[in-house]
Amino acid sequence: MSAGGLSVTVLGCSGSYAGAGRACSSYMITGGDRVLLLDLGNGSLANLQRHRRLDEVDAVVLSHAHPDHWVDLAGLRVALRYGLGREGVELFATAANLALASEVCGELAPTFVTRVVDDGDAVAVGGLRITFSATDHYIDTLACRIDDEDGRSLAYSADTGPAWSFSALGEGIDLALCEATHLRDGEGHGILHLSARQAGAMAREAGVGRLVLTHLWPEVDPEEARAEAEASFGRAVEVAVEHAAFAV
Numbered sequence: 001m002s003a004g005g006l007s008v009t010v011l012g013c014s015g016s017y018a019g020a021g022r023a024c025s026s027y028m029i030t031g032g033d034r035v036l037l038l039d040l041g042n043g044s045l046a047n048l049q050r051h052r053r054l055d056e057v058d059a060v061v062l063s064h065a066h067p068d069h070w071v072d073l074a075g076l077r078v079a080l081r082y083g084l085g086r087e088g089v090e091l092f093a094t095a096a097n098l099a100l101a102s103e104v105c106g107e108l109a110p111t112f113v114t115r116v117v118d119d120g121d122a123v124a125v126g127g128l129r130i131t132f133s134a135t136d137h138y139i140d141t142l143a144c145r146i147d148d149e150d151g152r153s154l155a156y157s158a159d160t161g162p163a164w165s166f167s168a169l170g171e172g173i174d175l176a177l178c179e180a181t182h183l184r185d186g187e188g189h190g191i192l193h194l195s196a197r198q199a200g201a202m203a204r205e206a207g208v209g210r211l212v213l214t215h216l217w218p219e220v221d222p223e224e225a226r227a228e229a230e231a232s233f234g235r236a237v238e239v240a241v242e243h244a245a246f247a248v
Helices: 044-048 073-083 095-105 196-205 222-233
Strands: 007-012 026-031 034-038 059-061 089-093 112-116 122-125 128-134 142-147 153-156 175-179 210-214 245-247
Touching: 007 044, 026 044, 034 128, 044 073, 073 095, 089 095, 095 112, 175 196, 196 210, 196 222, 210 222
Parallel strands: 034 059, 059 089, 089 112, 153 175, 175 210
Antiparallel strands: 007 026, 007 245, 026 034, 122 128, 128 142, 142 153
């Protein structure tokens, strides 16, 4: 791996819709000589270009077909196809997400080489291994774990309710990006998003090393979410904000 090792940069972290001056879910993962995007929510493509050129993107993983997690794929396709003449970028997503993306964006090939992924699948992007796990959400949704060749690992919950856990992705997760859409008052029967309290408890039970909260509803106070998650996680918790970077 490169000297920089495995890291994640937040490109967007608003939950469900973009708050003022914010962007929706997207995370740039770098490891070795690879640049991987986890989700491409609205507003994230602009933020990506503050960190990397668009022709440096090697692969994209889309967690599910809700628009706040993928709609900037349309802009990326236009830039790669008509601006840069780039082909062969790997795109991993659920069948439903790929079908919707094709309908909205137009023909994905040859700009993207697409692959449908499902619960339990594993793929490689250079020296990065990506493992997928189906979450507890309203539509088919995949969390993922990324491991590098040096044994570092990070996990991304995507969107999920409380019936899923990071433990489904195995032990030894060094850093976890976990949705925490609501505060505890937002918990309720049938809500398939997590509160900050639930995120902290789930990460603790799964033995996660570091916890970063993301996908907060724009009206939720980040400090309230942090305090609530820390109480259930048992130690310090970080909250995602655009352009923050975390080394794994």
